[in-house]
Amino acid sequence: MSSTILITGASSGIGRETALYYAKQGWTVYAVARSADKLADLAAQYTNSIVPVSLDLTDTLAMQRWQQSLPADLNFDVVLLNAGNCEYVEATDLDLAAFERTFAINFQAVVASTKLLLPMLKSGNTLAIVSSMAHFFPFTRSEAYGASKAAVSYFTESLRVDLAHTGIKVCLIEPGFIDTPLTQKNDFDMPFLMPVAKAAERIFKGIEAGKLRLRFPKRLGYLLNALSCLPYGMRSSLAARMKQT
Template sequence: MASTCLITGASSGIGRALALHYAANGWTVYAVARSKDKLAELAKTANIRPLVLDLTDHIAMSGVAQQLINAGVVLDLVLLNAGTCEYVDANNLDLAAFERTFAINFHAVVAATKYFMPLLSASLTPQLAIVSSMAHFFPFTQSQAYGASKAAVSYFADSLRVDIADSGISVCLIEPGFVDTPLTQKNTFAMPFLVTPEQAAIRIYNGLISGKNRIRFPRRLSISLKLLAMLPYNMRINMAKRLKQQ
């Protein structure tokens, strides 16, 4: 019997690559995004079913989830990938930027978990996968909104895993480094160990198939940030300040 997944943020970047990769491997993919045109193009691929949805509209999300339930859809994987990034000026904090960033990076993840997780209940191998980022491992400049939202997502996923352990649903936290997507293409700084969306999709797919609870890549960046995290606190802060000046 073919497996079925739902992937958010499927119109571009990692989400699009994931949708194509899962579809190519015989999965039925419910591809979720706001862009009707991009989803229509994606849906030309076999096994992909588009769902146009603004993830910040929780009422609409509830309605879509109920439609899937009413249609008897059983999901084997819910992969919450949608996200955004806005850099801020610490001397003039843009509160609206924080609200927009948390709306999609955190609140939409919580809402999607609430509404789509029940669709996993009838699966024999139910998985909930949540995409965060390595950005929260280190205090990068101008990343107060983005890094804080990803730190919240990572904590949410780890805590959720504990509380639903008896449900049979496995929770996987995905923390990528730099991936060449429309979001990162706006960056004006060097992005070490940059990977393509297709490379990211393969690593995520293989990690989920193998039942991992946490997926981090690329390994070289993960190790580098872990080493930085082991520095004494003041030394770590001074390192961050020096990196800002480069």
């Protein structure tokens, strides 16, 4: 019997590539996303391995109905909560709707998915949650995105503490710049940009190895960690100068 993983945000980017990677390894993949057409294209590549699930993760009632429709004996070896989006904002005219949309998918949907899917994980299984390195440093116009990812990282690490007695492994994934449709919209330099296929491989191998936290590309992680060690005033001044370049 093959192992089973559920992946959210599976219609594009990291989620799609990771779904394909797991399917190639012989896993059964429940691929969750809003776009039925993109999911159908994904599932067509591995018709016996990928189960498309068209679902809006910000619709908690729809999620509950779907979860209740699943076989009572279905358990996931891995749940990978990856869905997310990025919207940039202007500090002088903060777009409150952008904050609401960003937190709805990047944070609230993670919490709701955790609540609904946690009962489908047993001791030894893994809950993996994708955050971002974005919250390591104050990047320009990233007030909404960076704050949502900071919330995700804290939620995940706190959750790990409270689930320690269950035997469920909790993995925090904090990527840097990955070459996906989301980052392809950026109009600025992205240091150490990683191909999405490499990111999917890192996720698979890291989860298989039982890692508590995955950060990649490593060089970007080292750079941001070094910046965080600067005196606070110097760090803030550097961030402001980076905005002007």
